[in-house]
Each structure stands twice: as structure tokens, then as C-alpha cells.
Amino acid sequence: MRKRTTPKDAKLIEEAEDLEYLVEDKRAVWRADGARARRRQRRYKNLLTRQLVSQGPDIEGDVLS
Template structure:
């Protein structure tokens, strides 16, 4: 069973298409219905994207 997605996985994303491969919900089969599984996936994606944006702003040198 794969691990759940964490913000640390943002380092594995190099292109936008990689987001679908990186974000994994290991409990997707256990969700009550498909809508709840999709909702959870959106939350995981949002966490990873937020982490990416924070990393970009921390690594940039703003004047």
C-alpha cells in the first residue's frame, strides 16, 4: 500500500503533469463514495501546491 501524500513530496514535482502521479490517497478504496475520494484528492493536491509555492518564495531573493 503506498504512503499518503505529504508536503515533502512536492520536491518530486518538476512539471504540472507530475502532480497527478505524486498525489496518492492510500485509502481511496475505503472512502464511502467517489465524491469523498475526489474531495480528499483535492485536499492532498492543495497541500502539495501550497508547499511548492512556499518553497518558491523562500528560495527567491526578493528586493
């Protein structure tokens, strides 16, 4: 089983598609229903997005428009 998603994983994200790859339900077989799995995925995506915003741009000249 893969490890849980943590805020430290934000450094692995370079494009939006990386977020979808990185955040996956590692305990899908244990979930009671799909709604809980979707809710958890949404929380992890929001957590990583907040972490990326707080880090700011990595490379000089890389600005958010």
C-alpha cells in the same frame, strides 16, 4: 499500499503532470463514496501546490512569470 502524500513530497514535483501522478487515492477501496475521495485528492493537491509556492524557484533563473 503506498505512503500518504505529505508536504515533503513537493520536492518530487518538477512538472504539473507529476502532481497528478504523486497524488492518488491510496485508500480507494475504503472510501464510502467517490465524493469523499475527490475531496481528499483536491486537498492533497492544494497542499502540495501551496508547498511549492512557498518553496519558490529552485534554480537560479527559474522564475514564475
